Amino acid sequence: MIAAPKPDLVTVNIDGVDIAVPKGTNVIEAAKQLQKDVPHYCYHPKLTVAGNCRMCMVEMGMPAVDPATKAPVMDAATGKQKINWIPRPQIGCGTTVAPGMHIKTSSPMVKDAREGVMEFLLVNHPLDCPICDQAGECKLQEQATGYGRGYSRFIEEKNVKPKRTQLGPRVTLDDERCILCSRCVRFSKEIAQDDVLGFVDRGSYSTLTCHPGKKLENNYSLNTVDICPVGALTSTDFRFKMRVWFLKQTNTIDIESSVGVNAMVWSREGVIYRLTPRRNDEVNDTWMADSGRLLYKQVAAADRLGAVAVNGAASSHDSAINAAAELLKAGSVALVGSGRASVEEQFLLKKLADQLGVNASLVARTAAGDKLLISADRNPNVRGALVTGLVSALPAAQLTQLAADIDAGKVKTVLSHGEDLVAAGLTAAQLAKVSIIYLGTHVNPTSAAAKVVVPTLHTFEKAGTFVNQQFRIQKFAAAVPGPQGASNDLMVLAKLLSALGAAAPASDVHGLWTTLAAAVPALATMLYKNIPETGLLLDATPWAGLPFVEGETLKFKPAAAA
Amino acid sequence: MAVVTVERKPLTFLERTYLPNIAAGLATTFKRMVQPVETLEYPEQRPAIPAGYRGVPTLVYDPNGREKCVSCQLCEFVCPPKAIRITPGEIAHDDANAHVEKRPEEFKIDMLRCIYCGLCQEVCPEEAIWLQNQYSMTGYTREEMVNDKKRLYELGGTLPDTHFKWDKKKAAEEAAAHGGAHH
Numbered sequence: 001m002i003a004a005p006k007p008d009l010v011t012v013n014i015d016g017v018d019i020a021v022p023k024g025t026n027v028i029e030a031a032k033q034l035q036k037d038v039p040h041y042c043y044h045p046k047l048t049v050a051g052n053c054r055m056c057m058v059e060m061g062m063p064a065v066d067p068a069t070k071a072p073v074m075d076a077a078t079g080k081q082k083i084n085w086i087p088r089p090q091i092g093c094g095t096t097v098a099p100g101m102h103i104k105t106s107s108p109m110v111k112d113a114r115e116g117v118m119e120f121l122l123v124n125h126p127l128d129c130p131i132c133d134q135a136g137e138c139k140l141q142e143q144a145t146g147y148g149r150g151y152s153r154f155i156e157e158k159n160v161k162p163k164r165t166q167l168g169p170r171v172t173l174d175d176e177r178c179i180l181c182s183r184c185v186r187f188s189k190e191i192a193q194d195d196v197l198g199f200v201d202r203g204s205y206s207t208l209t210c211h212p213g214k215k216l217e218n219n220y221s222l223n224t225v226d227i228c229p230v231g232a233l234t235s236t237d238f239r240f241k242m243r244v245w246f247l248k249q250t251n252t253i254d255i256e257s258s259v260g261v262n263a264m265v266w267s268r269e270g271v272i273y274r275l276t277p278r279r280n281d282e283v284n285d286t287w288m289a290d291s292g293r294l295l296y297k298q299v300a301a302a303d304r305l306g307a308v309a310v311n312g313a314a315s316s317h318d319s320a321i322n323a324a325a326e327l328l329k330a331g332s333v334a335l336v337g338s339g340r341a342s343v344e345e346q347f348l349l350k351k352l353a354d355q356l357g358v359n360a361s362l363v364a365r366t367a368a369g370d371k372l373l374i375s376a377d378r379n380p381n382v383r384g385a386l387v388t389g390l391v392s393a394l395p396a397a398q399l400t401q402l403a404a405d406i407d408a409g410k411v412k413t414v415l416s417h418g419e420d421l422v423a424a425g426l427t428a429a430q431l432a433k434v435s436i437i438y439l440g441t442h443v444n445p446t447s448a449a450a451k452v453v454v455p456t457l458h459t460f461e462k463a464g465t466f467v468n469q470q471f472r473i474q475k476f477a478a479a480v481p482g483p484q485g486a487s488n489d490l491m492v493l494a495k496l497l498s499a500l501g502a503a504a505p506a507s508d509v510h511g512l513w514t515t516l517a518a519a520v521p522a523l524a525t526m527l528y529k530n531i532p533e534t535g536l537l538l539d540a541t542p543w544a545g546l547p548f549v550e551g552e553t554l555k556f557k558p559a560a561a562a
Numbered sequence: 563m564a565v566v567t568v569e570r571k572p573l574t575f576l577e578r579t580y581l582p583n584i585a586a587g588l589a590t591t592f593k594r595m596v597q598p599v600e601t602l603e604y605p606e607q608r609p610a611i612p613a614g615y616r617g618v619p620t621l622v623y624d625p626n627g628r629e630k631c632v633s634c635q636l637c638e639f640v641c642p643p644k645a646i647r648i649t650p651g652e653i654a655h656d657d658a659n660a661h662v663e664k665r666p667e668e669f670k671i672d673m674l675r676c677i678y679c680g681l682c683q684e685v686c687p688e689e690a691i692w693l694q695n696q697y698s699m700t701g702y703t704r705e706e707m708v709n710d711k712k713r714l715y716e717l718g719g720t721l722p723d724t725h726f727k728w729d730k731k732k733a734a735e736e737a738a739a740h741g742g743a744h745h
Contacts, residue, residue, distance in 0.1 A: 130632050130687045131662070157734065160735055160737075160738035240651065240663075242635075243650075245639060246639070
């Protein structure tokens with residue numbers, strides 16, 4: 001027996017085990033805490049309960065009381081209170097726990113009910129698993145192994161429904177596969193606030209479709225693909241590209257904005273095929289914007305930098321580092337860091353700035369936020385630069401100070417870590433006046449004008465951490481190897497530091513973190529390996545006075561304006 | 563363990579002359595000279611391959627000329643030596659087989675890796691990959707030993723079909739489009 005429940009907890013008995021769960025929990029979630037799987041299709045923890053798939057049937061009973069005296073009715077055989085079992089199964093998703101409730105999740109009646117539901121769901125299912133993108137992550141396939149019949153008793157003609165409907169620019173619908181769970185309908189209405197999906201017709205003719213004259217084209221449409229338990233909604237981008245069982249999943253962080261959406265990179269043999277959200281109830285629940293998912297295309301883009309170059313000629317890595325170090329040693333240096341770089345890279349850039357005795361600047365990227373999972377700050381890690389001390393104030397979108405310094409002849413060398421200086425407001429004439437050292441991933445006017453170009457890695461190719469708008473430090477892992485010729489940013493920065501005569505820091509994330517934790521007060525108590533997958537909140541009080549640009553998003557409220 | 567010493571029997575007089583063995587050997591030789599020939603002049607002559615022989619894996623067309631493979635990649639997954647490599651692709655909307663939606667854009671079997679286990683044929687849900695009677699694969703380079711999609715269909719040809727699953731699917735779709743019983 002467990003201890004007496006706290007006031008807000010309700011004790012229920014699931015398959016003979018007592019468990020205390022918070023009031024308002026439904027049976028599926030309560031059973032999940034006991035590692036009991038209640039199969040379901042329409043239920044989704046972040047959506048309202050529809051209760052229409054009927055797969056989550058459980059047997060339910062309440063302790064018996066005498067109707068007249070309200071005294072517990074005891075069972076003479078066991079000496080415990082008698083349980084009045086409801087003679088028919090109940091749905092687990094729509095049943096909220098009540099004190100003393102008894103649940104059976106795997107009784108013969110429950111199994112029977114689920115097998116019946118499975119058979120009806122498969123009556124009109126086309127069984128085109130060989131050509132279905134959902135195969136391998138399909139709930140119907142999963143539950144069919146547990147509750148399927150193995151053969152079909154349905155000898156009649158199956159329904160024919162539209163098979164290749166473009167619901168919007170990114171979502172393709174196969175109506176024959178749809179089991180009418182309405183998750184996508186509820187998502188569009190409740191989360192995306194764009195009520196475009198609905199069912200038409202009745203009975204087995206029911207069909208999912210868009211409202212007349214509307215399209216599923218909001219920036220969260222691909223979440224309907226994620227939550228579709230079957231292969232009805234598929235991503236047009238990922239359609240027929242690769243079977244999911246070949247893909248390796250690597251945890252990453254969305255680089256689109258400072259929300260820091262937890263995501264997963266799906267790759268095979270060094271090629272990324274898709275990005276999907278990863279559940280983090282403190283940041284993004286289970287959602288992610290479509291625009292962020294497409295950013296994996298940057299990795300294999302044709303304009304990736306692939307060759308180390310000094311003065312436009314191909315060079316070895318070491319001679320490029322030496323050439324860069326010579327330029328930096330000559331003095332009059334300006335450093336341009338990036339809000340897209342990881343905390344570790346910003347830390348090394350800060351060390352580089354200290355070694356050279358200069359201040360670094362950052363380039364801000366702002367655009368309107370969507371109040372959901374894209375914030376106004378489109379740099380994922382500006383707060384990382386604040387935490388590591390790389391900058392002390394919020395960055396501006398234009399490097400006006402640097403431009404003025406170049407014009408005044410105060411700056412002779414600019415090291416840019418992945419930032420395009422032209423986009424940041426410098427003119428080509430100003431670039432021509434200085435020697436540029438460019439560490440970056442893609443070709444741009446700055447890399448074209450640079451004296452020394454060292455190709456580096458994209459976020460999905462390296463490990464590191466970002467600090468999001470909540471000051472939550474979240475780590476990401478390397479999903480795919482970098483292209484030939486590109487080297488890890490940390491390695492390049494560490495080599496530059498040692499070429500300048502500083503003590504060489506570790507150039508891998510784990511090794512660097514011991515130095516990092518010792519040097520950065522806000523990170524003093526942690527190590528890279530100790531940061532949980534859901535991130536750690538940092539103490540934000542040292543930066544509370546800064547005028548951050550973010551507005552309200554799904555899980556974030558900005559501090560009240562002073 | 564105890565050691566038992568076995569006495570070697572001395573050879574008899576006849577055995578020491580070797581004559582009975584020579585006579586027996588000659589008898590076999592002369593008998594073979596008048597018997598029918600059992601060997602084949604390979605490679606000019608080829609043996610008859612029994613039904614069910616597991617030779618080189620091939621891709622096949624159905625009797626209507628539709629390529630049966632839908633690039634589900636199950637064979638690629640199950641292949642123990644990882645000899646199979648498939649690039650899946652979509653069938654164009656104006657194609658006669660557009661209702662099948664998916665076909666391999668490229669299909670490669672590395673015959674230097676293939677172990678002729680037949681798991682690809684066993685796992686195929688579309689009965690599209692068959693180990694047929696081709697048993698001899700030779701080549702001068704490694705590239706020659708990789709069968710691509712074109713070569714696989716040349717080797718495979720057409721096999722009879724008992725299901726016509728996709729034709730039935732198309733017929734149902736067309737019936738529905740003309741106001742059939744089910745939509």
